[in-house]
Amino acid sequence: MKVESLLSFTCPVKMNSGNKVLEGLPFELAGLNAAKPLILASPNDTPPKAIKILLSAFGDSKMTFGLFDGIDEAEDLGTIEYLKNICQKDRYDALIALGGRAADAAKVLNMTVSYKLPDARLLTAETTINKPLGPLVVAITAGATGLETSSLAHFGNRVYRSEYLAPSLAVIDPRLAVSQDAAAMACSGLAAFARAVEAHGAVPENPFRRAYSFAAIRFILENLPAAVSNPGNRKAALAVANAAAMSGCALADGGNTGLHKIGQAFSGTGRGPAGMIMAMALPYMLNDYKVNGGFDLAALLHPLADDDTFAKTPESERADAATDIANRFVSGLQKTAGKALPRTLKETGLPGYLLEDLLETLDAGPDGARLCSVARRMWDGVSPDAKKG
Amino acid sequence: MARVREISSGRKPLKRAYVAMFLWFTGRAIQAAAKADNQVKSEFEALPENFTFSLGCLPDGPWMVVGKKNGVVKYLGGKLPEKQHVRLAIKNLDAGFLILSFQESTALATTRNRLVTDGEVPYALAVIRILDIVEVYLLPKIIASLAVKRYPKHWSVARKLKGRIAIYTRALLGL
Numbered sequence: 001m002k003v004e005s006l007l008s009f010t011c012p013v014k015m016n017s018g019n020k021v022l023e024g025l026p027f028e029l030a031g032l033n034a035a036k037p038l039i040l041a042s043p044n045d046t047p048p049k050a051i052k053i054l055l056s057a058f059g060d061s062k063m064t065f066g067l068f069d070g071i072d073e074a075e076d077l078g079t080i081e082y083l084k085n086i087c088q089k090d091r092y093d094a095l096i097a098l099g100g101r102a103a104d105a106a107k108v109l110n111m112t113v114s115y116k117l118p119d120a121r122l123l124t125a126e127t128t129i130n131k132p133l134g135p136l137v138v139a140i141t142a143g144a145t146g147l148e149t150s151s152l153a154h155f156g157n158r159v160y161r162s163e164y165l166a167p168s169l170a171v172i173d174p175r176l177a178v179s180q181d182a183a184a185m186a187c188s189g190l191a192a193f194a195r196a197v198e199a200h201g202a203v204p205e206n207p208f209r210r211a212y213s214f215a216a217i218r219f220i221l222e223n224l225p226a227a228v229s230n231p232g233n234r235k236a237a238l239a240v241a242n243a244a245a246m247s248g249c250a251l252a253d254g255g256n257t258g259l260h261k262i263g264q265a266f267s268g269t270g271r272g273p274a275g276m277i278m279a280m281a282l283p284y285m286l287n288d289y290k291v292n293g294g295f296d297l298a299a300l301l302h303p304l305a306d307d308d309t310f311a312k313t314p315e316s317e318r319a320d321a322a323t324d325i326a327n328r329f330v331s332g333l334q335k336t337a338g339k340a341l342p343r344t345l346k347e348t349g350l351p352g353y354l355l356e357d358l359l360e361t362l363d364a365g366p367d368g369a370r371l372c373s374v375a376r377r378m379w380d381g382v383s384p385d386a387k388k389g
Numbered sequence: 390m391a392r393v394r395e396i397s398s399g400r401k402p403l404k405r406a407y408v409a410m411f412l413w414f415t416g417r418a419i420q421a422a423a424k425a426d427n428q429v430k431s432e433f434e435a436l437p438e439n440f441t442f443s444l445g446c447l448p449d450g451p452w453m454v455v456g457k458k459n460g461v462v463k464y465l466g467g468k469l470p471e472k473q474h475v476r477l478a479i480k481n482l483d484a485g486f487l488i489l490s491f492q493e494s495t496a497l498a499t500t501r502n503r504l505v506t507d508g509e510v511p512y513a514l515a516v517i518r519i520l521d522i523v524e525v526y527l528l529p530k531i532i533a534s535l536a537v538k539r540y541p542k543h544w545s546v547a548r549k550l551k552g553r554i555a556i557y558t559r560a561l562l563g564l
Contacts, residue, residue, distance in 0.1 A: 018501060023483035026398075027447060038393065058398035060405060060482045062449055065398070070391020079390065086393045 009208035010163045011249040013149045017172035017242055022054060025096070025137065026061035028169055032135035034094030036064055038087060040109070042071040042101040050141055053175050054098055066092055071105045073270070075156040080105065081120040084112045094135040097167075098176075100145035103138045107153035107165045110136050129162035136167040140241045142179030142231070145274065146192045149248035154264060163252070170245050174234040177241035183340030185231040186333055187275030189224035189240045190341075192216055192247035194259045194278035197326060199250035200303060201289065201296045210299075212250040217303035219243035221329060228336060258371055259285050265361045269354050276341055276348070277378075279334065283327045284374045290319060292370075297322055304329075344381035355379060404486045408446060409467070411489045412453035414560060415444075415523060416464035419455050421559030422523050423462035426552055432519050433462050441465070442475040442516050446485040447505070475508035475516055491528075495520070496538040525549075526556045 016024060029037060041051050051069060058065065068083060086092070087109070097106035112120040114133040138148040149170050153160040179185055196216035199209055223239035231237060251257065262281045263274030289295035298318035302310045304325040313321050334341040342348045345355065355375070362371040422429040433440075436457060445452030445467075454465040454473070469476075479485040484503040487493045495517065498504055506513045521537045526549070534540045558564075 016502075020483050020487065023481045024503075027480040030448070055396065056399070057483075059401045060449065061398045063398045064395060066393045066395050068391060068393045082390070083393070090393075090395070 007204075007206050007208070009206055009253050010151075011149075011166065011208075011212070011252045012163065012168070013166050013245075013249060014169045015149075015172065015242075015245060016169065017238070017245075019174060021171050022057035022139065022173045022175070025057055025171065026063055028137070028171075029063075029094055029135070032094060032137075032168055034135045036066075036090075036092050037094040037096045037135075037137070038066040038068065038083070038092040039096045039098060040071055040083075040102040040106050041067070041069040041098040042105075043069055044073060045101050045143055046099040046141055050098060050139075050176050053173075054096070054139060065096075066090065071102045073101075075101075075105070077108075077121045077123060077156065080109050080112055080123075080155075083109050084117070084120050087113045094137065096137045096139065097148070098139045099141040100143070100148055103145075103148040103167070104153045104155050106136055106138070107167075108155045108160065110134055111153075111160065111165065123158075123160075125158045125160060127160070129160065129164050131164065133164050135169075137169045137171065138167045139176055140170060140172045140245055141176045142237060142241070143181065143184035143188045143273070144177075144192075144241055144244035146188070146195055146244040146247040147251075149245045150251045152251065157268065159264075166252070172238065172241045172245055174238040177237040178234055179231040179237065182228050182231050183337055184273070185237065185240060186224070186228045186337045186341055187273040187279075188244055189220050189227065189275070190279040190330065190333065191263060191273070191275030192240070192244040193220040193224070193329075194263070194275070194282050195247040196220070196243070196250055196303075197282065197300060198257065198259050198285070199247070201300050203294060203296050205296065205299070206253055209250050209253055212246045214303045216243040216246035216250060217300075219246070221304065224333065225336070228333060258367060258374070261362065261365060261367075262371055262375065265358050266350075268361065269350065269358060271348050271350050271354070277345075279330045279341060280343060280345070280378055281374055282330050283323075284377055286323045286326060288370060288374065290323060300326065345375070345379045346381075401482055404482055405451065408482060408485045408489055409451035412445060412451055413467065415520070415527070416453040416455055416466075417560040417563060418523050418527055418556050419519060420462055420464045421556045421564065422519070422526060422552075424564075425555035425559065426522060426526070429519055429522050432515050432522075433457055434460075436512065436515060437474070440512070441470055441473040442477070442508075442512070443469055443473055444477045444479075444516075444520070445469075446479045446482045473508070475506070475512045477513065477516065478505045478507065479503060480505060491532050491535040494536055494538060523556070526552050 095106045095110055097103040110133045151163045151166045153165050196213040200213035219239045220243045223236040226233055227236035227240045259278045263278040266277035267274040300322035301318040304322050359372045362368055423433050441456035443452050443454045452467050452469050456465045480503055488498045524536045525533050
């Protein structure tokens with residue numbers, strides 16, 4: 001393994017994963033010097049049962065807490081302003097986010113409350129975040145976005161980025177990780193897979209990042225098919241939720257995030273979860289990396305295959321072997337999930353005008369031209385190695 | 390728009406009652422075992438005078454406090470003293486229920502980060518050894534094997550039988 005002369009990696013998230021870890025929350029909050037948390041949940045991506053499980057975990061703790069289960073798709077800064085005033089008036093000293101959407105809102109609220117901003121509506125993507133924020137706990141649920149543990153907050157059409165946005169603690173309990181929805185499970189796992197694949201091959205190599213991405217890829221390969229065929233399988237669902245959490249941590253030092261950008265831009269159109277489109281884009285992105293370089297495809301073979309296969313494969317063939325395994329894995333899941341995981345943008349029902357909006361969003365970044373080319377090829381499923389349009 | 394609701398954490402009376410009952414009986418059984426079993430007796434003899442330890446659940450109990458005064462081991466009830474040599478605290482009532490209903494052994498619960506120990510490690514280990522011996526006496530083999538790390542193979546039938554009768558009788562009568 002090569003070691004760069006200078007590397008940095010920050011992931012301040014403590015992870016508690018396993019049976020009955022939710023019940024440990026009062027103890028963990030006491031360790032964070034918090035006694036009165038505010039719980040945020042979204043009715044759209046958190047079933048009422050999950051809220052009930054979380055509330056019952058506080059039983060016998062003698063704590064008082066607030067519950068706001070109205071984080072909606074509109075992602076309005078007015079809601080954050082309302083919550084900020086409540087936090088200040090009722091002296092809530094920690095935030096607990098249940099699910100991905102609530103985690104994004106909680107990060108923005110945490111920023112507003114900790115920095116004592118006069119009005120949350122003044123927040124912009126350029127707002128400087130250079131001081132530690134208050135305690136934030138995220139509870140990973142089925143259909144995790146994977147961004148809960150990251151240092152990113154997507155709220156409305158804004159993206160905030162700072163290592164201080166990452167939560168203090170992530171709890172992954174199998175009771176919250178199981179689901180009835182195989183498609184949501186597949187999308188959550190595929191988003192984690194795509195992010196981890198991109199983080200693992202990113203150059204320059206960072207061994208800390210690779211520790212997270214390696215584990216996330218292996219967890220997904222070994223457990224996602226079982227979790228999709230039976231989303232109530234506690235062991236498999238817990239492993240997928242762990243992989244999602246790890247994929248968020250692997251994003252900590254930036255690196256290549258093309259797939260992540262495509263996924264977020266698509267989920268911003270409201271036509272489906274990011275994981276669906278990231279799985280669709282993966283073969284195109286891997287092919288682009290193969291053609292254009294700037295990505296260590298060969299290194300991907302190790303987490304994707306077993307140790308023996310990696311050792312036996314000549315170095316010159318590793319990139320092709322890795323691409324082949326990743327593509328076959330995604331394609332197998334798409335076949336199992338059927339219409340829930342479309343293979344082209346057209347099949348998602350995305351209207352042409354929204355495609356234009358999507359391309360405009362993608363084009364705004366530094367690697368916009370490349371991402372737009374990928375999105376155009378995904379529209380009607382042109383073969384990944386066809387000439388770029 | 391939805392509003393923030395302020396909620397107080399509920400209670401878990403059944404789990405609490407089970408854990409309290411278990412700790413109460415175990416406390417009395419330790420007092421009994423200190424008289425009836427030579428190994429427990431010698432463990433306590435190695436501990437300092439006025440040694441006190443507690444086992445229970447955070448944040449609000451129930452607790453079991455056992456102390457040694459003038460060489461005599463006594464169950465001191467469920468109220469935490471101001472000073473104690475060792476405190477074995479289970480992080481929450483649910484974890485306490487998992488451990489004390491033998492769904493998780495003490496060793497497994499420790500690796501799963503469910504316990505906090507305050508005090509000197511050698512003392513804490515002595516307390517764990519005492520608790521293991523008492524559990525072997527109190528529970529049938531099939532359940533005790535779940536509760537302790539290794540079920541003792543070398544104990545004679547006579548030791549188990551005599552010890553069980555003595556400890557149960559003394560614990561029930563509070564002797």
